[in-house]
Amino acid sequence: KHVPARYLKIDRHYMADLPKQKENQDKVKEICNQAHQLGKLTVAEFVEDAASMSILFGCGVNFVQGNFLQEPEKILSHAA
Numbered sequence: 001k002h003v004p005a006r007y008l009k010i011d012r013h014y015m016a017d018l019p020k021q022k023e024n025q026d027k028v029k030e031i032c033n034q035a036h037q038l039g040k041l042t043v044a045e046f047v048e049d050a051a052s053m054s055i056l057f058g059c060g061v062n063f064v065q066g067n068f069l070q071e072p073e074k075i076l077s078h079a080a
Contacts, residue, residue: 008035010061012046019051025059032060 010031014024028044035042044056047066056064 006041007043007063008040009043009045015044015046015048015052015066018055019049025055028056028061029059036060 041062043063044061045065047064
């Protein structure tokens with residue numbers, strides 16, 4: 001509420017076994033509703049499966065991140 005951020009990232013704690021955790025689903029929905037009322041977009045991190053992604057979008061999450069979408073890429077850096 002007091003931070004002028006446009007995005008609110010939902011902690012990975014709520015993603016653990018999300019399809020079986022009704023309490024976490026309810027909390028994510030509550031977080032999304034409050035964020036949207038404040039004009040903020042929401043991002044869920046650590047999304048690992050299609051069922052979780054579907055639930056998150058149903059809760060109102062705007063964006064998702066995680067291995068379900070794309071594994072992290074290894075970036076090689078070369079000294080110049």
